[in-house]
Amino acid sequence: MDRLTIVKVGGKVVEETDSLNALLDDFRKVSGNKLLVHGGGRAATALAERLGIETQMVDGRRITDLQTLEVVTMVYGGLVNKRIVAGLQARGCNALGLTGADLDIIRAHKRPVKDIDYGYAGDIENVNTRELRLLLDENIAPVVAPLTHDGNGLLLNTNADTIAAELAIEFSNYYKVFLFYCFEKRGVLADPEDDNSVLPELSETEFRQYQESGIISSGMIPKLTNGFKARRNGVQEVLITNPENFAKGRGTRLTLG
Amino acid sequence: MDRLTIVKVGGKVVEETDSLNALLDDFRKVSGNKLLVHGGGRAATALAERLGIETQMVDGRRITDLQTLEVVTMVYGGLVNKRIVAGLQARGCNALGLTGADLDIIRAHKRPVKDIDYGYAGDIENVNTRELRLLLDENIAPVVAPLTHDGNGLLLNTNADTIAAELAIEFSNYYKVFLFYCFEKRGVLADPEDDNSVLPELSETEFRQYQESGIISSGMIPKLTNGFKARRNGVQEVLITNPENFAKGRGTRLTLG
Numbered sequence: 001m002d003r004l005t006i007v008k009v010g011g012k013v014v015e016e017t018d019s020l021n022a023l024l025d026d027f028r029k030v031s032g033n034k035l036l037v038h039g040g041g042r043a044a045t046a047l048a049e050r051l052g053i054e055t056q057m058v059d060g061r062r063i064t065d066l067q068t069l070e071v072v073t074m075v076y077g078g079l080v081n082k083r084i085v086a087g088l089q090a091r092g093c094n095a096l097g098l099t100g101a102d103l104d105i106i107r108a109h110k111r112p113v114k115d116i117d118y119g120y121a122g123d124i125e126n127v128n129t130r131e132l133r134l135l136l137d138e139n140i141a142p143v144v145a146p147l148t149h150d151g152n153g154l155l156l157n158t159n160a161d162t163i164a165a166e167l168a169i170e171f172s173n174y175y176k177v178f179l180f181y182c183f184e185k186r187g188v189l190a191d192p193e194d195d196n197s198v199l200p201e202l203s204e205t206e207f208r209q210y211q212e213s214g215i216i217s218s219g220m221i222p223k224l225t226n227g228f229k230a231r232r233n234g235v236q237e238v239l240i241t242n243p244e245n246f247a248k249g250r251g252t253r254l255t256l257g
Numbered sequence: 258m259d260r261l262t263i264v265k266v267g268g269k270v271v272e273e274t275d276s277l278n279a280l281l282d283d284f285r286k287v288s289g290n291k292l293l294v295h296g297g298g299r300a301a302t303a304l305a306e307r308l309g310i311e312t313q314m315v316d317g318r319r320i321t322d323l324q325t326l327e328v329v330t331m332v333y334g335g336l337v338n339k340r341i342v343a344g345l346q347a348r349g350c351n352a353l354g355l356t357g358a359d360l361d362i363i364r365a366h367k368r369p370v371k372d373i374d375y376g377y378a379g380d381i382e383n384v385n386t387r388e389l390r391l392l393l394d395e396n397i398a399p400v401v402a403p404l405t406h407d408g409n410g411l412l413l414n415t416n417a418d419t420i421a422a423e424l425a426i427e428f429s430n431y432y433k434v435f436l437f438y439c440f441e442k443r444g445v446l447a448d449p450e451d452d453n454s455v456l457p458e459l460s461e462t463e464f465r466q467y468q469e470s471g472i473i474s475s476g477m478i479p480k481l482t483n484g485f486k487a488r489r490n491g492v493q494e495v496l497i498t499n500p501e502n503f504a505k506g507r508g509t510r511l512t513l514g
Contacts, residue, residue: 047331051307070336074304077354078335079327082404082412086358090410096359096388097334101343103353103397131353131395138388140360147339153347155339 004033004136004175008164009182013243014038014080020087023182026247028091033136033175036095037144037164040080044072060219064119064157072157076145084143095141100148101155103131106163108148108156122148122156124163127170165226165235172234179230179238180246181223187240187252188224192217202240203255204228227254261290261393261432265421266439270500271295271337277344280439283504285348290393290432293352294401294421297337301329317476321376321414329414333402341400352398357405358412360388363420365405365413379405379413381420384427422483422492429491436487436495437503438480444497444509445481449474459497460512461485484511 007027013019027036041062045055048071056063064072081097088095100106100122108122132142144167146160161181168179187198192215202210207224210216216224220240227238231254241251264284270276284293298319302312305328313320321329338354345352357363357379365379389399401424403417418438425436444455449472459467464481467473473481477497484495488511498508 073339074331074335076335077339078331078333082330082334082356082358085356086406086412087410089358089361089406089408094361094388096355098353099339099342101339101346101352101354104346104351131351131392131397134391134395135388138391140388149343149346151346153344155343 001174001176002033003178004035004171005030005178005180006035006037006164006168006171007180007182007246008037008160009243010039010160010184012042012184013182014040014084015043019243020083023243024084024087024091026243028088028093029247035132035136035142035144035167036084037146037160037167038080038084039146039160040072040076043080044075047071047075058116058118060222061118061121061159062157063117064121066120069120069155069157073147073155076147081143081145088141088143093141094139095143096135097143097145099145099155100158100163104128105132105144106148106158106166107151108158109150110154110156120154120156122150122158124148124158124166127166129167129170129174133174159222161223161226165230168230168235169233172236176236177234179227179235180251181227181238181240182243182246183223183240184242186242186245186250188216188220190215199252201253201255203257205257224254231256258431258433259290260435261292261428262287262435262437263292263294263421263425263428264437264439264503265294265417266500267296267441269299269441270439271297271341272300276500277340280500281341281344281348283500285345285350286504292389292393292399292401292424293341294403294417294424295337295341296403296417297333300337301332304328304332315373315375317479318375318378318416319414320374321378323377326377326412326414330404330412333404338400338402345398345400350398351396352400353392354400354402356402356412357415357420361385362389362401363405363415363423364408365415366407367411367413377411377413379407379415381405381415381423384423386424386427386431390431416479418480418483422487425487425492426490429493433493434491436484436492437508438484438495438497439500439503440480440497441499443499443502443507445473445477447472456509458510458512460514462514481511488513
């Protein structure tokens with residue numbers, strides 16, 4: 001099986017020119033098949049503010065009313081995605097920007113209302129990689145924005161960590177998939193106060209222990225939950241790292257068991 | 258040679274829900290290879306206004322400063338493009354939204370400053386259809402937003418009529434290309450006051466005569482200039498029509514000579 005590298009980068013990294021350029025330099029150097037998944041939350045919040053639209057977050061998730069859906073469609077699908085694509089083209093990497101609606105790659109349904117109405121937020125139902133695999137064969141690097149669609153014409157705001165994991169799982173039927181979650185820290189920290197306490201490896205059992213003892217903070221939980229799901233479902237390697245270190249393979253490696 | 262239908266639709270048609278839905282219904286029915294090019298100027302102007310950015314137009318062309326470039330990237334590449342893509346998916350038409358940066362399909366350079374500084378406006382240099390042809394073979398319908406890139410990381414605002422013509426010309430090396438320019442009227446009018454005076458055919462010589470006598474208005478001139486260029490460069494048929502009539506092949510047919 002060929003190798004496929006999937007890199008997920010958070011909002012801040014792709015929203016500031018210097019860190020974006022550094023990331024694109026590193027991503028360009030990845031050899032073989034590769035795919036980028038990006039966020040863009042800070043830019044979406046900033047545009048919403050300029051338009052006088054209030055941003056509501058619950059546990060780090062955005063409440064997406066219709067106005068907010070327009071904002072994230074513009075920011076994720078337009079501004080951030082196309083900047084990355086143009087930046088990769090400038091580096092000789094032939095990129096293609098997509099949302100989940102493009103090529104019908106990710107179908108989702110509007111999240112059912114339980115305690116909280118998240119509005120136009122998508123829970124993923126189905127991932128289709130057929131056309132993407134043809135494009136990977138042609139040395140194209142897909143760049144995926146955190147938007148999906150419901151198959152009935154509605155776009156849905158969808159968590160980028162989840163998109164990266166679900167793509168990785170589906171692609172693992174065809175490739176040896178290496179999934180890199182890039183965020184601010186160099187990995188999962190044994191001591192949240194000490195940036196040098198990066199755990200080289202973390203198992204799901206250890207994760208639960210750290211979670212119970214409160215060592216792993218709330219922001220990391222969805223990333224790790226998605227990462228372990230990917231590991232359990234055929235993804236070869238999942239690394240929690242930062243944009244400076246992903247290319248070197250340094251960070252916290254998630255292990256089974 | 259296989260047939261390829263290229264449909265260019267103006268802003269108003271894709272910006273209002275009812276007319277967009279009607280267009281997508283008709284576009285879906287087009288058999289064989291097809292590609293859509295869209296505008297979105299009114300929505301860009303509306304967003305610019307909400308953001309307090311002044312819109313400046315010279316002869317129907319937008320002066321694109323950096324702030325305006327962000328607006329058109331969000332509106333053309335995000336909002337309008339993804340709405341069309343999601344709408345086509347809902348109709349069982351597998352669409353892929355693109356700007357000129359995606360798959361490196363359209364390279365341009367920043368328009369040189371002569372009398373007027375148009376800012377970040379692109380003049381097309383090169384069209385690449387390699388990957389799009391692979392996708393057309395897979396029954397994918399590309400949906401192209403009026404943005405190009407310069408190959409150095411810069412996106413450029415680019416006239417959608419010109420994009421449609423340049424794509425049609427390049428594709429005519431591989432397909433019999435039928436190019437439809439859809440706008441408000443049913444075709445080119447012999448009498449601007451009479452909507453029933455549609456010319457069934459128009460040659461370039463007649464166009465020049467109508468232009469000199471002032472019968473063809475300024476808004477039509479770029480569309481017709483692009484259309485005749487396409488005809489002279491291998492495009493099988495160019496029809497000036499409206500969204501209701503393009504599928505029926507009714508409108509003004511541009512002829513050589």
